[in-house]
Amino acid sequence: ELLRVSPKGSEPLQFAGLADVSISEDIPVEGEITVPVGSRSPDEDFSTLDEPVRDTIMRDLKAVGKKFIHVMYPKKSSALLRDWDLWGPLVLCVSLALMLQGGSADSKDDGGPQFAEVFVIIWFGAVVITLNSKLLGGTISFFQSLCVLGYCVLPLTVAMLVCRLVLLAGAGTVSFIIRLIVVLAMFGWSTLASTAFLADSQPPNRKALVVYPIFLFYFVISWMILTFTLQ
């Protein structure tokens, strides 16, 4: 037989045919062949199946909230870029599209944008801008750029909220001037915030080529917000 157990050790001696040649049976071959198990914590960190649902949701909500704060006070931090997520942009896009509903007109053709149109403009616009920046040689990843552009819609969503509240009070010239100032300010904030996050990853002599489409994107969204009228 090929397998013989050494009399003093616990390891089976394979290649028993060689035992006669080299190792005396009196000297046991000892040692461990199992890999030592490391600390159990990596396993525990990745296995989030056992935690209560509330913890999972709270963790994601905290991450989204932290990014909202990053957008409102844009500093050069890489946290927004590193841990990208698309929950925030989705929530912002849906709420903006919902708030842009209800603007009525005499015929469907003359009215404001429908829900699907707002959705498509925001997501398609963000994808096109990301592709544009990557084609020009940017080093940012696709989803990171989508994340930044989506999160920077937050000031404009706030502007939409303010506009709706102002429109509740009246639709005259004064309300228009208030709305104009608010939308302009938030448009500037959005553009500056997204430029602050995205500018570093662009090649230096093409920065203007990348920033201009972002400007156009937020301009179109601001225009949709400003021209929103109730019946």
Added chain:
Amino acid sequence: EFDDAANLLAANPDATTISIEEPAEIPRNQHGRRQEPGREEDDELLGTSDSDKTELLAGQKKSAPFWTFEYYQTFFDVDTYQVLDRIKGSVFPVPGKNFVRLYIRSNPDLYGPFWICATLVFTIAVSGNLSNFFIHLGKPTYHYVPEFRKVSIAATTIYAYAWLVPLALWGFLMWRNSKVMNIVSYSFLEIVCVYGYSLFIYIPTAILWIIPQKVVRWVLMIFSLCLSGSVLVMTFWPAVRDDNRRIALATVGAIVLLHALLAVGCLAYFFDAPEVDFPAPLVPAHNATTLITKVT
């Protein structure tokens, strides 16, 4: 070894020597050549003196297969100052200079055409909306509408013009090239590039079209049509010049006509006609001198 060459040349001044010029020295040749003026203009228009080099460079550049991302990156290989130069070249046509040879130089980009068209779409839609708002402002029955549908119509029209007309023109030029040997031929992307940049003049024109005066609008349109039309004509005339006279004139005429049709169509569809208001019923007859003609 260079000392040897110098010594050899000193010993035998009449020996034929071969000198390899760098590409930067080629333009000097163009100015140095003072044969017939027509020839020089031809060379500048055709760019034959550096066309070999630029064709070689073009061959080296676009070597990635078309299903990779790097292939499409070659169409966005422009810097900010290059895009600005190309825009300037499309707005101020220099007589005798060819836009393609002067600015594009075998590096056609898709950034300019795409984003100029996108800007033009939104500029026309926004300006049309604003102009209609100001025209109808005083009327009691007027209710402002954002007219968002017009954005998609504008987008379809302008992108179709910027891509289908160059496609048709390129196909036509290729077909004529097979019948008559033309010296100048453009690639499809170069034609798209020229058309895209030639649309830039319509952006400030559309903004100025907010002014609700019919005369002003038509003057602006003719002015911008002349500028961008002349860029197009000067680009494509060398490509059809060697052909049958009538076909050449018909081609150039069709280019200008389509360009004009786009401008007229946009003006007619997106901008309501400014009206002349007579508040006649409220003015008493004996105050006829104070009849105000309100031109809005």
